[in-house]
Amino acid sequence: MGELVLREDAGGVATLTLNRPDKRNALNLALWGELDAHVDAIRAAGEAIGAVILRASGPSFCAGNDLKERGIKAPRPHYQASIVTKLAELPQPLIVAVQGGCFTGGLELALAGDIIVAGEGANFADTHGKFGLVPIWGMSQRLPRRVGEWKAREISFTGLPIDGREAERIGLANRCVPDAELDATARTLAEAIAAQSRHSVFAYKKLYREQTDLPLDAGLVHEVSNSAGVAPDMAERVARF
Structure with missing residues (x-):
């Protein structure tokens, strides 16, 4: 099996790519482990890295938790939540580039970002209720801080998807751009940040x-x-x- 999270550094920007496209980048424990290691390494790099981009390969950003692994014991308590928090608390600004589906656990991961850039074809949804689940990775805390409590309630209670333009309108995404411009836009923002002190x-x-x-x-x-x-x-x- 190849790497599930790729890292590429250029111009003071570290780009992390979720690399499980055949599974719509569903978050299994192996992927979490690689992401955790990358986050630790980027934090340890300090000012050598000025900004971080989190993106994904394939047509979807992230389908959420890999439900096939439910019941499998994680390496430590609150494992996934702790990694999302570590990602959010990186000293470097984090830009998240979202294309296609960004659902539930994938949305919780994206909410770790300081800046979210959405492609026009992006779809964001909180589908905990569809599967009889409740959030433990930060949805009930980070989503209302981003879009306001009442819009967050609508998103979580209904499970209905929000496209890229609507995400931009309500503040879930900072920007919505044509899908073909997603990576370039994220890169431009990251380079602007990296050029700052x-x-x-x-x-x-x-x-x-x-x-x-x-x-x-x-x-x-x-x-x-x-x-x-x-x-x-x-x-x-x-x-x-």
Whole structure:
């Protein structure tokens, strides 16, 4: 069996590709294990990597959990959820490029992204209810933070799919582009991020993550109290400008 998650580095951008297209990139334990190792390696690389793209091979981004493996014991408790959280908490901004189906566990994986780019042919859905399941990988927390509580309830209660344009309209996707432009758009965004000061971007991501649920006054205090300060090369950057 070939690699289930591919990694390619170029120009300070690490691209991870789910590579189980014959199974619509369904998330089995072997794939999770490879993804976990890549996430650890990218975190360990620090500022050598400025941005990360998560994409998938084949016509679908991810069909969700591989239901054929239900009942098989994972390597540790809350295994999949912990990997989604590690992905979301990478210091590097994460761009997720979604084509075709992005369902349930696949949507929970995509919601780890800082920026989601959808192809026009994308379809997002939360189908936990179809199978009598309840979320344990973050859907009930990350989805309402992205689209608002009431739209999240509609998505989860009905299980109905949302296409790329609707995903963009409600804020689930930052952008919707023609399918043929999906990878190029994700790459352009990642390169723009990688061209910024790593110090600034990493500090921004940390602040955004930490202040999510704070009231404005507390958030303003947090921003000042937890400032990373200016970058070591700030003066050099200003001089170049």
